[in-house]
Amino acid sequence: MRERLVSGIPATVPGVVHTDLLAAGLIDDPYLATAEADQHWVGAQAWIYRAEFDLEPDAPELTHQHCDLLCDGLDTIAEVFCNGVSLGRSANMHRRNAFGADGRLRPGANQVEVVFSPVLEYTTAMAAQVGERVHVERDPYNLVRKMACNFGWDWGPRLITAGIWKTIGLRSWNKARIADVAVFATAAQNASGSWDGRLRVQVQIAGRSRFGALTVRVRRGEEYAEVGVSAVDDWAEAELSISGISPWWPHSLGEQPRYDVEITFHDEEVVLDRVQRRTGFRTVELDTTPDADGNGATFGFRLNGVQLFARGMDWIPDDCFPSRVTPQRYRERVQQAKDAGVDLLRIWGGGIYEQQGFYDACDELGVMVWQDFCLACAAYPEEEALALEIEAEARDNVVRLSAHPSLVLWNGNNECIWGFHDWHWDGQLDGKTWGAGYYYELFPRIVAELDPTRPYWPGSPSSGAGNDIHPNDMNYGCVHIWDVWNERDYTGYDDYSPRFVSEFGYQGPATWATWARTLEPADRSATSAAMLVHQKAAGGNDKLNRGIQGHLPVPGEGPDDFDEWLFAMQLQQARAVRYGIERWRSLRGRCLGSIVWQLNDCWPVTSWAALDLGTNAAGEPVARRKPLWYAVRSAYADHLVTLQHDADGWRAVLVNDGTAEWVATGSVELRTLAGDVVWSRSLARLVEVRSRTDVAITPDPTDVPAAELALVVTLDGAERAVKLLVEDVDAALPAPDYEASVTRTDAGAAVTVTARSFLRTLCLFPDRVDEDAVSDSLLVDLFPGEAHTFQVTGRFADNELAGLTARPALRSLTKPLTTSEAV
Structure with missing residues (x-):
């Protein structure tokens, strides 16, 4: 391996070192079996990305007045060189960089290098500079601006990455160019009942801005609305009012019309630069009206003046290597959320500010986005070395994401304020800064300055700013409810009457098809060494076993019990979360939102997710529905x-x-x-x-x-x-008595079960026959004389159809279904 690495291996950009090593056959897939532990060395090395290219003498990069090397994402401690000359450094995965390359390029051969230093060396130096701070997990992720869960989490592996994880390229220009654009579109209903839109565009200019002017154009069908302004400073602003627009709504309230915005920067008749954005007109408010009795306050969203109950799920990075997540994959995942009745996704602060494809999908499909700033479960130093990076990334992302109508809230952090209050940080901090200045001063100031069209909230959980109310008080703000999973029976949700739940959840294992691709047959048991690598929660299996007591028969944990264990634990997860959602929705009026932890997974794992992450026969990523997904769909129905x-x-x-x-x-x-x-x-x-x-x-x-x-x-x-x-x-559940039949359909198969006895929680798991097959329904109760048809999408040979009518594909909680009748 060493010889191959010294001579170099091909690199895919965007990408990270792990994915290139995997493609070169130098490491095993870290998602499989116990391979994760064999790859910790990758994050401890320095790595160099090198690209060589030729330029003709008349190339724009040489003939134009200026040339920049634009890096949309460097992970994480990087120095950039052009032909051996340093262009600059970056120490932040979460922000864009533009490195000036004027005079550094030449006709003929050129070389760009990006040198990545080990991130843990950086955190060691930062600790010496600003002092250590309390954090969860093993590594001090709070001392570097990098995806926190990259260092491991209670659902994810420790795979410390390095690489050019977003696009990189040269851009040449004359006189001046558009460096950045912020687009804010709001909507208001007028006296006649139609809607008026207001568009405000802020443009950052690089270069000699006094030579240019801006034209902002909004397309509406075959018509355009247009306004022009002079660019007399580094920032120029234009406003435009448009009558008769159609407002953007979350899918639970209406349609999602969007409008193309074109910003042209020109010097008289010469176009210097042009940028396009797509946006939607809507107005969002966070209602925090105090109760009349002074004992609490509302917490809920108003879209275009309409107050709604948010039906949400929390979102984590969809892959441990986010560069692998394509726009198509984002759209599939957001569609899966929408199909489950979800109208809000909260981007958790221990991950990333997501890539463009995620927000585009949410805009198109009508799913609102609650965006955490990327700080989670730790004390964050406020000294200059880190504070400057945090401010820069906040400004960068607030502007970058401004055009997306789906984005409805900026949230200061995940569980940092709660941690300060309840996790015994006082003795460990010893008076050191911990992040309060970010949550109560810096972030609200940036949002007010750069994006006043969206509300800001200090944290999740939080009871708001300017008070001494506990951050997880049920009468105020948003709360996290984790006592149930950690300590209590899920019926304990009845003891909570929150205003808005931004996290609660319950664990369950991945689907059979995902485990079949991840574990060898001998490892398929709840307590095998390989299976436990894919259970990251402290005491996770113990909590699963405790939680099922008194509800369902307790399964064994050996290899012969794997089917029963999967079914019981998946069912328990589905029931626990549905119980919670129904409790919160039964409080509608007092409670105005439910966000389930969590929608998705980043690798094969026993976790809180409704969608697991596995692969198919071609090695492509697949997010399969766990029973929880069906429970959420039922509980989030209109x-x-x-x-x-x-x-x-x-x-x-x-x-x-x-x-x-x-x-x-x-x-x-x-x-x-x-x-x-x-x-x-x-x-x-x-x-x-x-x-x-x-x-x-x-x-x-x-x-x-x-x-x-x-x-x-x-x-x-x-x-x-x-x-x-x-x-x-x-319960006195009877022995099963039923008929089951299957017919082929254009999409796959239809399986009809007619009950002659009560069948409790009837399920069809078609992935036991075809790993890619999906059933339209699950978790069905049938009384004698009732029938249910499962519509299955999949590919089945003639001799496989009967397998859909028998165990292990078809089963209920009553007792194993063991007979079948195929027609």
């Missing part, structure tokens, strides 16, 4: 019926987050598991838009044991709610 129980008894809560009133008609029944109706009442309610209605349920007394009973609410326009009166482990 019309929700949830059965809630408290000291006053049972109540059905009808929630309408659709765009029209809901005439909910149907029935509430007390049934035996054999399907007999013991008690019933008709139910009819008008549920107004963006509201909830509570209906008390008081069944007549019965001699039927609770272990044999279920409450069932069936309403037009909503998924049925079924609640057993005891936990499944205590």
